[in-house]
Amino acid sequence: MFDHLLAHRGKVVSKDDLMDAVWPDVEVTENSLYQCIAEIRKQLGPETGLTLSNVPGRGYVLEQTEATERPRARWRWVTAAAVAVATAMVLGGWLAVWNNPTGDNSAPSIHIEPFENMSDNSHWSRLGQALAADIAGQLALNAWLDVTSKRTASAIEARYVLSGDIQEQASEIQVQARLSSSDTGVIVWADKWRGAESDWFDMQDAISTAVSGALGAEWSGAIARSDRSAAHLRGTDDLDAYEHFLIGTEYKHRFTPAAYLKSAEHLRRAIEIDPSFHKAWSTLAVVHALQGSNASTPSELRPIMEARIAIIEEAMRLKPDDPQTLVQRNWLEGHRWDFDRAEKVIRRAVELAPANADVLAEAAWVGNWRNVLGESSVEWSDRSKALNETWPEW
Structure with missing residues (x-):
């Protein structure tokens, strides 16, 4: 499947x-297709320079995001594995699942339960x-989350559980999801x-995008908001x-x-505890940008911007293809008068996080300081508001 998408790249x-x-030559349902798509998305990493996106009502598009060497052998294995998984699901009746550990012990963990069938029609269970x-x-595309969809020990210990149900009423379908x-x-x-x-399959695409947008944003998503409340309840010592x-x-x-x-005090403390915590570095760069906007003189602004540059460079060293880091790099490239590169990295950030309300809003705001993004920034801003239920406060 990957080779077919690649042959029609763009x-x-x-x-x-x-x-x-x-x-x-095999009779399969669209469930098999969705399983393969999910497996390919799970394997897409920064080193591939590729993203796979839904086009509601039309299909899927594989796009090149940055010029990188494609690990051909790896993708042949991934494609074969994805097809084998989906075929086994059809013939044997089981659903492939995965675990996406981030390697960061502090990552919030979330277990995804199958949506419960509330009707008499068994195909809604599948x-x-x-x-x-x-x-x-x-x-799982949000590297800061530890996502499981298999009943393992790690799933049982997950901090959050996403569950839901599907109800069929006449020719209408109602889906509910809760975290x-x-x-x-x-x-x-x-x-x-x-x-x-x-319209179920288009509806499935829309629900997946909406849930990812509501939960996946590190600054304003539902998981981040809940974790902030828990952190305050447990104290700060x-x-x-x-x-x-x-x-x-x-x-x-x-x-x-x-x-x-x-x-800045808390973010620097986070960095002291874990110097490789790239999200703390990139967020600290945003704080310096906000502090700089309040500076009243060039002499007051200069040390803030010098610190911001050093922080962005460290975030780039730790994880250069992180979307939040790329948004900050956009400012840095413009600061260095490389506006073509600045536009390229801001668009790359959005390509990597198309359903992250925080990235979209910041890209729409920051990107226009260095580039003329036209309708793109309006689209990003509108999409951010649609994904973020707390957007007016944000």
């Missing part, structure tokens, strides 16, 4: 074309599993969708690096000079 490939290319797999695949805390059982986020049964990051983010969003100082 073009929308319909679901029917993909199914004909991968299973020309479609509920496919929906959960698609959501897990999209959330709950494993410790307390408290629901920290919920949403619902309605649509015609005939012995917080780990992640908790300092969350509290620093909260102070940043108060948008006052005094709050910026507190934000």
Whole structure:
């Protein structure tokens, strides 16, 4: 499947074309296609320079984002594995699942449950599993989250559980999703969708994107908001690096000079605990940008910007293809008068995080300081507001 998408790189490939290319002589359902798409998305990393996006109502498009060497052998294995997984699911009736550990012990963990079938039609159970797999695949693109969709020890210990149900009423389908805390059982986020049964696959794409957008944003998503509340309840004397990051983010969003100082204090403490915590570095760069906007003289601004440059460079060294880091790099490239590179990296940030409300909003704001982005920035801003239920406050 990957080779077929690659052969049509930059073009929308319909679901029917993909199914004909991968299973020309086998009768399969679209669940198999979604499983392969999810597996390919899970394997897409910065080193590939590629992104796979949904085009609602039309299909999928594989796009080159940066000029990088493509590890051909690796993708042959991934494609074969994805097809084998999906075929086994069809023939044996089981759903492939995965774990996406980030390697960061402080990463919030979330377990994705299959969506429960509330009707008498058994095929909604299979479609509920496919929906959960698609959501897990999209959330797994957020490297700061530890995502599981298999009943393992790590899933049982997950900090959050995403569950939901599908109800069929006449020719209409209603889907509900809710995120709950494993410790307390408290629901920290919920949403619902309605649509015609005939539009299910477009509806599945829309739900996956909406859930990823609502939960995946590190500054304003439902998981981040819940973790900030928990961090405050547990106090600040012995917080780990992640908790300092969350509290620093909260102070940043108060948008006052005094709050910026507190934000920088917590972010620097996070960095002291874990010098490789690249998210703390990139967020600290944003705080310096906000502090710089309040500077009243060039002499007051200069040391703030010098510190910001050093912080961005360190974030780039730690993880150059992180979307938040790329947004900050956009400013740095413009500061160095390389405006073509500045535009390239801001668009790369959006390509890597198309459903992250924080990245989209910041890209729309920061990008126009260095480039003329035209309708792109309006689109990013509108998409950010649609994804972020707290956008007016944000």
